[in-house]
Amino acid sequence: MEQRVHFVTVATRDLDRARDFYVDGLGWIPTLDVPEEILFFQVAPGLVLGLFEAEAFAADLGAGTPVLPAPTGFTLSHNVSSPAEVDRVLAQAAAAGATLVKPGQSAAFGGYHGHFSDPNELLWEVAYNPGWQVAEDGRVSLAPVEE
Incomplete structure (x- = not known):
């Protein structure tokens, strides 16, 4: 495995609040915004920050995975x-x-x-x-x- 990271994805309890904060408050421009699911921001060359709605994050990990704190x-x-x-x-x-x-x-x-x-x-x-x-x-x- 090469020593590099392309995505940092964080489970986010309130995606709408995150959007308000980063887009409206800080002026960041989303790379991709899927309402009620995930919000991506290009934060460096080759690096994206993903804010993944916590319930969707848990579902993506698989059955029985708890919503993370x-x-x-x-x-x-x-x-x-x-x-x-x-x-x-x-x-x-x-x-x-x-x-x-x-x-x-x-x-x-x-x-x-x-x-x-x-x-x-x-x-x-x-x-x-x-x-x-x-x-x-x-x-x-x-x-x-x-x-």
Whole structure:
């Protein structure tokens, strides 16, 4: 198996709230929107985020699969170009209906970050990391930040 991911799909308890948040609140443009089933967003070259209505998600997994609770133990991270941009994105998300989990602040990795959860409790980090570099071919490098 090659080391790559094309889709990140998350069971979503309220797809309409997710649509309101991401499309109307954040201004994201869906790649595909199937009402009452799934909503896809192109989030990077070759990477799609799918928000799958939880009942349909469970049905797709097969008979007897319970509807899953909100995802825990991971974050999706949105990296930006400055600490001020972290604060702006956190404010935009909160205005769109997100819950601010952690306000923007200095981070242990040497940058600046904060966290919010979307209306379905999907946890996001918004981060400025001066050691984060993305090459033209899409490869990411993380260099330690000198303090």
